[in-house]
Amino acid sequence: MLRLNTTDTGFAEAFDILVGARRESDAGVAADVSRILADVKAGGDAVLRELTQKFDRFDLDSNGWQISAAQCAAAYAALEPDLRDALDLAAQRITSYHQAQLPENRDYRDDQGVRLGAKWNGVDAAGLYVPGGRAAYPSSVLMNAIPAKVAGVGRLVMVTPTPDGEVNQTVLAAAHIAGVDEIWRVGGAQAVAALAYGTEKIAPVDVITGPGNAWVAEAKRQLYGVVGIDMVAGPSEIVVVADGQNDPEWTAADLLSQAEHDLTSQSILFTDDAAFADAVTKSVDVQIAALSTGKVAGASWRDHGAVIVTDSLESAMPLVNLLAAEHVELATDMNRAEALFAAIRHAGSVFLGRHTPEAIGDYVAGPNHVLPTGRRARFASGLSVLDFMKRTSFIALDEDSVRKIGPAAARLADAEGLPAHAASVRKRLK
Amino acid sequence: MLRLNTTDTGFAEAFDILVGARRESDAGVAADVSRILADVKAGGDAVLRELTQKFDRFDLDSNGWQISAAQCAAAYAALEPDLRDALDLAAQRITSYHQAQLPENRDYRDDQGVRLGAKWNGVDAAGLYVPGGRAAYPSSVLMNAIPAKVAGVGRLVMVTPTPDGEVNQTVLAAAHIAGVDEIWRVGGAQAVAALAYGTEKIAPVDVITGPGNAWVAEAKRQLYGVVGIDMVAGPSEIVVVADGQNDPEWTAADLLSQAEHDLTSQSILFTDDAAFADAVTKSVDVQIAALSTGKVAGASWRDHGAVIVTDSLESAMPLVNLLAAEHVELATDMNRAEALFAAIRHAGSVFLGRHTPEAIGDYVAGPNHVLPTGRRARFASGLSVLDFMKRTSFIALDEDSVRKIGPAAARLADAEGLPAHAASVRKRLK
Incomplete structure (x- = not known):
């Protein structure tokens, strides 16, 4: 963990390095992916079957290509009641936030008598990638599928690898709630290729979203233009801006909620109170020791964490803009949080006040948790209904x-x- | 030119081939481009200078890296008055249409007392690529620069190659009108790399838009995610849906206005009147002979043009949606054009009625002329202020x-x- 004070000699250089640090690796998969895409385009289902056997040890022809709507409904019915209620609440709040996002058509006549306007339509079909194994998050299914449905997408297709046949029941329950229309048991770059090009069994889609590993991300990047995709995703991050009046335990937990995601995640604290900074770092260490995810969280905090003491929280805002982080917490009284927020130009999502932990936004607040990472909030936005719609302008x-x-x-x-x-x-x- | 009738045996297959035809070539430039990007990233201005000397026979150090605001103002002042008035009218109408496009911030409290919302900001800096030589269109400068300025972009940077020092004065005048802040005399993939990574002289930007050749397009594609870009551009096209009450000369001119752009452009006529179809094709041939761009227009019409006779114009609409064309004219009485428009789901821009030639949209109507091509209207929209803005969601x-x-x-x-x-x-x- 890096500790800086804006009054340090060499602060500017050290902060530049922090901003410029590249936590993502491209893993050199471009050539592999480009071969897989070409193979699926040429060979269709036979190639999908072969690659699924190879990577997932799963025979699609013998064991079934699809997961049925009935299986999803059963998974939903079998959920523990409190988990089912939590998923339902999340779905309902995400739906309501994204409904308010629907763009308005325009149609007007100007002073020259020219009629002008724009009409929005949902795309015909969207594909949603859902990773297998540990990274299969039901919340991500809701966050990707619901905006598509709200946008009016007619056909919503999920692809997900089921290594050794293993299926995540909560993910299926989320697919049931969100109204996913088809689920195919394929993953990796080959699944993305199938969605983009179509195969004998799988009809092509127009837009592909959803998280994935380096192969999946590279496949989406290479297919940009053949289909629409969501923004390239990099390692995620949180910036917490906190005054000394916060409970250090809360702030430490917020930093760790990002750190536990991945070894390349980044958590950064800005505060104007050096004693508070000490208390937070102490609490981080205590909490890491007790976390089942402590190994990942500890490594992320050690390698990428930072604590930066500034003269005032206000003077931290230009630095926060340079970081253009995925998540920014403004942990102060609400009035001051509002004033700080007015100074923020670049951030994926902002959490105002002491009682708004970032994790609320991951699950139930309503705004999308698919957000620009790796400084991309300079130019990109979180996932929205607009990613599943397009505009036709008109002139008469x-x-x-x-x-x-x-x-x-x-x-x-x-x-x-x-x-x-x-x-x-x-x-x-x- | 392909002539089809929906009642032909084999129509479905022939139309499928038309829809699936790939007019774009990737020209195998990916490896070249990726080397140029790496070279500029590592070598900065020295590499820009070397490549500009090589490709444009222009020495940046001796002859100047930039075109000044004073040069642009002088170019504007020297315009023929009617051309200046035309550019001013175009700029004013484009500005007004795009101002009406500005998204609204949201801020509301829901029934659980949760405050939610979204705040839009323009990006800090945008780069605009402008091709040199014949493809330098002042209208494209307006169509790219004005939405950026309306979006609130602080710094708008133009790059353009000036082979042998040659500069297009009307392009400079358009840059003056649109308020471009910097113009650099560099082009090709190297200019795109400079905008994305920054060099000693050129500060990096957040979003890059604008047309270019295969190298420029591939550079933007490879840099997607490092910066924001507009949609991948392919060969453009027009679909004209016309009843027999149109003047065949007008319809022929509309088809040729697309065909004259490029050898890979495509012009397609749908009509329910076979005699009208004959009259249009006859007029196309007559007009081609008289056009200074007849060679390009003739080849495009011969290789990619199509005339499709349908039972009714209404029954053509599903076919028009499959084509998802950049431009669609609905050349009928206005009431019928409205009804046909209601059936269109996929199109970049639609031109309603007999008195709305597509070329009006290229220049002065107001909506953007940068539109999705090559069937991308299935998922993509024309350029707008949104391409130069991003949304920060918030939760309290x-x-x-x-x-x-x-x-x-x-x-x-x-x-x-x-x-x-x-x-x-x-x-x-x-």
Whole structure:
């Protein structure tokens, strides 16, 4: 864990290194992935079957290609009641937040009598990648599937590897709640290729979202343009901005909630109170020792954690913007949190006040937990209904309005050396 | 030119081939581009200078790296008055359409007392690629730069190659109107790399848009995730849906306005009137002979053009959706055009009625002319202010509301095996 004070000599250099540190590895999988994509495009289901046998030790032809809606409904029915209630509450709150996100169509006539507008439609079909094993999170199923459904996507297809046949029942229950239409037992780059190109069994989709390992991420990157994808995902991070009035145990737990995700996760604390910083780091160590995820959390905190003491929380805000973190907590009284938030330009999601731990946003608050990582909040947004929709603009002129704005269009076409453009307008001006 | 009738035997197969035809070539430039990106990342300005000397025969150090604001202002002042007026009208109409596109922030409290919302910000800096030579279109400068400025982008950087020192004065005038902040005389994949990574002279940007050749397009694709980019661009196309009441000359000119762009452009006519189809194709041939761009237009029409006669215009709509074209004209009376438009799910931009040639949308109507091509309207939208903005979601709980929704979050964290997530919530419930 790195400890800095803005008054240190060399702070600027040390902070630059922190901002620039590259925690993601591309794992050199590009060539592998590009071969798998070509193989699936050419060989379809036979290649899917072969690769699934090889990587997941699962024979699709003998044991079934799909998980049925009935299996998902059964998994839902078999949930412990409190877990079922929690998933239902999460689904309901995520649905309501994303419904409020639906964009409005536009249709207006301007002062030249030109009618202009834009109409939004959901895509026809979306694919959702769900990792197998430990990384299969039911919350991610809800966070990816619900915005697609709210956007009006007609066909929502899930792909997930089932190594040795193993299936995560809570993931199936989440798929049931979210209304996933098809589930295919395939994973890896081959599953992404099947969704993008289609195979004999699996019809192609228009947009692919969802988390995955390096192969899955690279497959999505290579298929960008063939289909729509969500933002490239990197290691995640949290920045906690806290004054000395917080309970150090709470702040330490918040830092660890990010650190326990992955060895490459990053947790950073900004505070204007050095004694509070000491208390938090002490509590982090105590809590790590008691966590079942302590090994991962401890390594992440050791290698990527940072505690930065600043003159004031306000003066930390430009540094927070440079980090453009996935999650930013502003743990102060609400009025001050509001004022700090007004200074934030780059962040995936912000958690205001002392009573809003980031983990609330992972599960039940309502906003999406798929957020830009690795400084991408400079230019990218969290997943939303817009990722599953597209806009068609429209223009309507009549005999009068084409005479008003047509001559300028023809003149510009002349200047660009495009005579057929000019002619298509001028013929209508006669 | 392909002529089909929906009643032909084998129509379905022929139409499938038309939809599936791949007009874009990747030109095998991926390896070249990836080396150039790595070289610029490592070598900065020295590499830019070397490559610019090699490809553009232009010495940046001797002749200047930048084009100044004064040069742009002078280019604007020197324009022929009618061209200046046309550019001004276009800029004003594009600005007004894109201002109406600005998204609204959200901030509300739900029935559990949880405050939720989303705040939009423009990116700090955007880069705009402008091709050199024949493909330098002032209209593209306006269409890319104005949405960025309307989005609130602080620093708008243009890069453009100036082979042998040649500069397009109308492009400079457009940059002046649009308020471009910096112009660098570099092009190709090396210019895209400089924008993404930054060099000693050129500060990095957050989003890169603008058209370019295969090297530029591949550079943007490879840098997706390092920066934001606009959609991958392919060969463009127009679909004209016209009844027999149109002037065949107008319809022919509209088809040619697409065909004259490029050898890989595609123009397709749907009509329910075979005699009208004959008249249009006759007029296409007559007009091609008289066009200075006739060679390109003729080859595009010959290789990729199509005329499809359908039972009714209404029955053409499912076929039009399969094509998911960049531009769709609905050349009928306005009432019928409205009804046809209601059936369109996939299109970049739609032009309603007989008096709305597509070229109006290229220049002065207001909506963006950067639109999804190559069937990407299935999942992608035209360029908008949203491409230069990003959304930060936010969540604020108090002591009461965290007690209401916190337990469900902790229960889900338990189910996902993330104890620090659960602890960060439960510590606040005590």
